[in-house]
Amino acid sequence: MKKRGSNPAKTAKRPGKITRMFLTLFDVGQFIVRFFKEGFLPPYEGRELINQCYNIGYRSLLLISTTGFITGMVFTKQSRPSLSEFGATSWLPSLVAIALLRTLAPLLTGLIAAGKVGSSIGAELGSMRVTEQIDAMEVSATNPFKFLVSTRVLAATITIPILTFYTAMVGMLGALLNVTVNEGTSAAAFFQSSLESITFLDIIASTFKAIIFGFTIGVVGCYQGYNSSKGTEGVGKAANSSVVIAMFLIFLEEVISVQFFSLFRSV
Amino acid sequence: MQQKAVTDFSKERVIEIKHLNKSFGPLDVLKQVDLELYKGENLVVLGKSGTGKSVLIKILVGLLKPDSGSVVVLGKKVDQISYKELLALRLKVGFSFQNSALYDSMTVRENLEFPLVRNQRSISKAEKNKAVEEILEAVGLSQAINQMPSELSGGQRKRIGIARTLILQPEIMLYDEPTAGLDPITCLDINSLINEVQERFHTSSIVITHDLTCAKAVGNRIAMLLDGKFACQGTFDEVFGHKDERVKAFYDYNFIE
Ligand SMILES: Nc1ncnc2c1ncn2[C@@H]1O[C@H](COP(=O)(O)OP(=O)(O)OP(=O)(O)O)[C@@H](O)[C@H]1O
Ligand SMILES: [Mg+2]
Numbered sequence: 001m002k003k004r005g006s007n008p009a010k011t012a013k014r015p016g017k018i019t020r021m022f023l024t025l026f027d028v029g030q031f032i033v034r035f036f037k038e039g040f041l042p043p044y045e046g047r048e049l050i051n052q053c054y055n056i057g058y059r060s061l062l063l064i065s066t067t068g069f070i071t072g073m074v075f076t077k078q079s080r081p082s083l084s085e086f087g088a089t090s091w092l093p094s095l096v097a098i099a100l101l102r103t104l105a106p107l108l109t110g111l112i113a114a115g116k117v118g119s120s121i122g123a124e125l126g127s128m129r130v131t132e133q134i135d136a137m138e139v140s141a142t143n144p145f146k147f148l149v150s151t152r153v154l155a156a157t158i159t160i161p162i163l164t165f166y167t168a169m170v171g172m173l174g175a176l177l178n179v180t181v182n183e184g185t186s187a188a189a190f191f192q193s194s195l196e197s198i199t200f201l202d203i204i205a206s207t208f209k210a211i212i213f214g215f216t217i218g219v220v221g222c223y224q225g226y227n228s229s230k231g232t233e234g235v236g237k238a239a240n241s242s243v244v245i246a247m248f249l250i251f252l253e254e255v256i257s258v259q260f261f262s263l264f265r266s267v
Numbered sequence: 268m269q270q271k272a273v274t275d276f277s278k279e280r281v282i283e284i285k286h287l288n289k290s291f292g293p294l295d296v297l298k299q300v301d302l303e304l305y306k307g308e309n310l311v312v313l314g315k316s317g318t319g320k321s322v323l324i325k326i327l328v329g330l331l332k333p334d335s336g337s338v339v340v341l342g343k344k345v346d347q348i349s350y351k352e353l354l355a356l357r358l359k360v361g362f363s364f365q366n367s368a369l370y371d372s373m374t375v376r377e378n379l380e381f382p383l384v385r386n387q388r389s390i391s392k393a394e395k396n397k398a399v400e401e402i403l404e405a406v407g408l409s410q411a412i413n414q415m416p417s418e419l420s421g422g423q424r425k426r427i428g429i430a431r432t433l434i435l436q437p438e439i440m441l442y443d444e445p446t447a448g449l450d451p452i453t454c455l456d457i458n459s460l461i462n463e464v465q466e467r468f469h470t471s472s473i474v475i476t477h478d479l480t481c482a483k484a485v486g487n488r489i490a491m492l493l494d495g496k497f498a499c500q501g502t503f504d505e506v507f508g509h510k511d512e513r514v515k516a517f518y519d520y521n522f523i524e
Contacts, residue, residue, distance in 0.1 A: 124372075136368040136431075137381075139328050139357050140435065141382065142386070
């Protein structure tokens with residue numbers, strides 16, 4: 001029989017911080033690969049996917065509506081003084097439209113969804129892990145990754161872009177209210193000048209960004225929850241780190257994609 | 268107290284464990300464990316809290332990986348088959364969790380339908396309903412069909428958990444402490460449920476418990492896990508006629524005070 005402590009795995013030193021970070025990154029990489037490998041193979045969990053899309057949309061709708069509307073209104077109000085210095089308040093609609101579509105709407109939606117959706121995915125899967133519900137799916141011959149993770153990641157990736165355009169629209173309504181009260185511009189004129197300034201590239205870039213944000217929120221929440229440590233503390237930690245990590249990544253992705261898409265812009 | 272009749276079972280092995288080792292970090296939980304389960308029998312695994320009983324059966328269904336040794340279930344080496352084969356094997360092995368592990372966002376009906384729908388995609392609604400109602404009838408909880416798990420008592424949850432594994436009609440059942448934390452009357456119900464399952468579905472089972480009343484009532488054979496090894500195996504009387512102090516202590520604790 002082996003002597004105690006002779007097993008190299010047991011005597012090995014705990015890996016350092018940097019090593020652990022790379023190990024985690026590798027683990028996340030595998031998680032993503034597994035999503036692409038298993039998520040699109042039959043049997044499909046269509047009903048669960050629709051369920052999750054509905055959940056995500058429904059959970060964040062109220063908060064996104066309020067935030068979008070107020071942001072549109074306040075942004076317009078704050079931009080007016082600078083523009084009026086040049087007597088250019090007529091540019092307000094296009095300025096707001098571009099700002100909203102290019103940055104504000106994707107970023108706001110992403111951050112709000114990271115808070116609302118990311119945390120609830122992390123907590124839900126975390127508590128399922130802790131109470132062995134995920135193991136129970138395993139032993140009843142179901143692939144829990146497919147049922148729980150693939151559906152949620154896909155749902156977030158589909159729903160966040162839709163929510164982003166919704167935020168942009170609500171933001172424009174906020175701006176319209178402000179412009180109508182102050183300049184007396186008609187709704188028709190407002191939308192004409194704002195829509196004229198939006199390019200096809202803006203729409204593509206925003207959709208792309210929103211898809212990335214949605215994917216990030218889904219993957220981070222699912223990864224944290226699915227791999228949550230045992231105990232109720234693990235659930236809290238999974239929910240919390242889902243939000244923190246997703247928000248950090250969203251900012252990072254925003255910076256990178258701004259750089260990337262500016263390559264295609266003439267101005 | 269009714270003691271289970273000792274019958275001679277065919278020597279066909281449905282589970283065969285040899286020299287199994289498992290440790291978590293510095294903690295050696297299972298050390299060179301050998302065990303077999305014969306077709307049609309109820310094997311009771313006794314042991315103190317924390318001796319690795321749950322770990323042992325989790326290894327049997329591939330939820331945990333053994334460090335070394337061989338684990339053969341229904342002719343398949345659990346730790347060496349592909350994930351797809353493992354899922355196919357799990358169809359034949361029912362696992363009822365110590366804490367029931369019901370899906371708490373689903374009703375009792377949805378809990379029971381879950382394994383059915385996922386494994387028999389073409390099943391009709393009528394067949395599905397019939398299977399669910401039959402299994403609820405068998406565990407005596409027909410009235411709970413539309414309740415949420417959070418509205419059930421501990422004993423009811425246990426029975427629904429068992430029903431959820433039975434619905435796939437497994438060849439082997441693994442019960443993790445089916446009577447822990449339940450009152451004596453409910454324990455008797457669960458004991459007779461386990462025996463009924465054995466007779467009706469001809470399943471072979473491993474029942475983990477530290478409740479000797481349960482062990483006596485359901486076990487054809489008893490195995491005692493002590494310090495990571497099976498110290499003695501045999502019928503109830505054989506095991507507790509054993510000289511080992513630790514076995515005696517276990518018996519004394521359960522029946523004298
Ligand atoms: N996933 C795990 N990671 C680390 N240690 C574990 C893990 N699972 C179990 N252990 C350890 O293994 C030992 C045996 O645990 P196990 O759950 O099998 O005990 P048990 O015999 O089922 O006890 P009980 O009767 O209380 O359920 C415990 O000391 C536990 O701390
Ligand atoms: Mg246990």
